[in-house]
Amino acid sequence: MALPDAFVQRLQQELGHEGLLSDPAETWNYGYDNSRRHAAPELVALPADHDQVAAVVSLCHEFAVPLTARGRGTGTTGASVPINGGLILSTEKMNHVIRIDPANRYMVVEPGVTNQQVQDIAAEHGFFWPPDPTSAAYCSVGGNLAYNSAGPRAIKYGTPRENTFGLRAVTGDGKSIRTGVYTTKGVVGYDLTRLLIGSEGTLAIITEATLKLTPLPESKRTLQVIYRDIDSAARAVSAIMAQPVVPYALEFMDAGAIDMIRDYSEAELPEGAGALLMIEVDGTEHNIQHAVDAIGRAADNDGLLKLTRAETAAEIQALWQTRKALSPALRTIAPKKINEDVVVPVSNIPALINGLSELSARYNVTIVNFGHAGNGNIHVNLLANPDDPDEMQRTHQCLDAVFSLVLDLDGTLSGEHGVGIEKQEFVGREIEPITLELMRRIKRDFDPKGILNPGKMFPTG
Template sequence: MREDLQQELITIVGSEAVLTDPGDCWPYGYDNSRRHALPQAVVFATRHAQIREIVALCNRRQIPLIARGKGTGTTGATVPDRGGIILSLERMDRILEIDPANRIARVEPGVTNQALQQALQPYGFFWPPDPTSAAICTVGGNLAYNSAGPRAVKYNTPRENTLGLQAVTGAGTEIRTGVITTKGVVGYDLTRLLIGSEGTLAIITEAVLKLTPLPEAKTTFRATYRDMHAAARAVSAIMAQPITPCALEFMDGASLNMVRSYSDLELPDTVGALLMVEVDGPAHGLTESLQAVTEAARVEGVIDIEVANSEQEVDQLWRTRKALSPALRNIAPKKINEDVVVPVSRIPDLISGLAQLSHEYDIQIVNFGHAGNGNIHVNLLTDPDDPEKMARAHECLGRTFDLVLQLGGTLSGEHGVGLEKRDFVDREIEPATLQLMHAIRQQFDPLGILNPGKMLPESHT
């Protein structure tokens, strides 16, 4: 890095907040996609004004600027593949306000999801998004990807649980979007536009989050089925009745076979699919709610329904799901992990189609995920040291995306696009709409400094 640029960054944030040594910068060049590129520098901001000045500097110098939280994303969206500066927001970790009377919290982007939930609990509230990486991932990352987790089936995604934002656009303009009330229709909804934009339009420096009261009680049950078709019928039946579960997860036959092989769980060989279901709400009436959901789950092909009666039993029921990730690591050195979404009624068609692709390409495919909203984590197990197998896996991935779109689905539910899915986006979005998106991006970031090359395929006009 040029010495004058380094000095300008130090003037903005201080010498302790700028890294330029390649060894120090190295860890900030990757995310959970396992892609890696070395940034020119890493800068740690702690205030909104600093971010405004950093963006202005990068505009003057025409240097790429990539905002980053904890790096738990899986799509390469924070990898500086075109060089530039990593702007780490992990030190902007203050909870600025908790307002129980109005059910809102104001936070900076570096607050971890778990720290926020722990701070809200004494007030009797929670913020609904709950990604698997909640202990590590930041609220800013949740907003950048619109990452939700299992609770989205009942409580929706960050877009529905965020009221307003403070941000700095790629042009260096400071903006505020949204409201602090639960209703408001003045102007365009820029809040929802920025959420899920992966840092390509603006850098979020503060968020007003909509809070939800903690439920009085919760109960969990596990249902096993003869095959995925039976489990999918149960999902449709559960979602068609008035009581919406707060979690409705599934594992297919390939997942269960893997768990049987790498854990001591006792699941009969007749089980071909499994649902994990949680129901929450007022303590009074929870028994009736549980009964309604379990009755809906008793479709043709059900083998067993097991309800947990204690926290220990809840943990035991979830052991099946928790055993899956270690099993995947034991089976293959690499997994291509996608998070496609299809209409709930088309889940069986997706699973059947994936089984055919698995056979055709000789690639093991393991499926699990958030069945209540059709968000399926499709895992293609492969070997990065085998070029021929990797080539088959990537061709299989393309066919997987084609299948999802044929079923009326979308290529990503919560992992985002980044680099991993960028070149498939034009299969889902037609040219006119993509051009409008490029125009919006240029309006926010005329010189294209924010996270260049991510999310949208290159424009050819």
């Protein structure tokens, strides 16, 4: 779309020459995310603070210009791709830690601060922020909040929704709001903080976040447990989650993932392994051994092939190398794979994995599964070649069946990657029409002209 001259001129006045990009050679890179989708924006705004964000959104509202917020572009669902053109609002210049309050266990940051920066600064005071997505070294806090991105530690410490006290934001008509509290308890009014987290920039632009910090554990231990089959591993997961010691992380790999690691790394894994669990336990020095023993007992059943406990940092690193070898192996075999992050109740993991195996055979599509077993969040990887039209047709048919399987097992279509563009057409299967319409009405109240990330999340048509 051609943007009005008056809009561009006023935007230039608000942001200055360094705060607005218009050269296609500069704006092009802002049109993609990790979904491999791309759409070029007309302009890219680089606001430096909350007031400039409010000014940009107000102008976009006045001139009805589509506005897509962007962090570091690590999302995998196309949520930050400007499919309607218009303006990209990048938070890269809003990268300051405003304050840290160790006594009250919180940190106030701008959205452009990276997850790793938060962890490093918090660690200096003996704390950490629990959300730890795979892209933590690069992704921004704003992106983490937009997607409610979690990672392995969510099993014990929760997602961004459980670890954010409050927000400052700008709604779609340019109004500034504050949500939440600075305390661990507070029930005055509706919980708009949790509503905005996970909304993918469709309701408001987050400009400031008050993050809840957690004390760093004194000690951590790691176990690698290998099972004969998926049912044995799933029984172990249920047993682990039913006893009092909650693991710090509980990661899962199926037989396909194990075979892939065996072929692409030097990991020593027994033949006939049907599933693998990586378990991390944290706690005080006084009770860590008790915790490890409790987890070990819960993990033991008649399908157990091998249980390895790591005590030293070198041993822990060696065990995690097995898990870390998986992503490079997947990229080698299928650099353009489809990666979904479905969730089912823990007890339904065997039915999910067995069902995925049946779908793999039915559609002749290779499927490799791994993920966060403790909360049933499984990453389903369909290893398809996008340059083969027949294979891609079968893969999309298979993906459709995968989502039907997940919903039949009382699951949800996404645990942490979000909806964006990739899952839009399937959302109506999970959320009933009356609830969807209520969500649309909420969207209209926050964003009367529908300028914020238009064409995302909700089913089209």
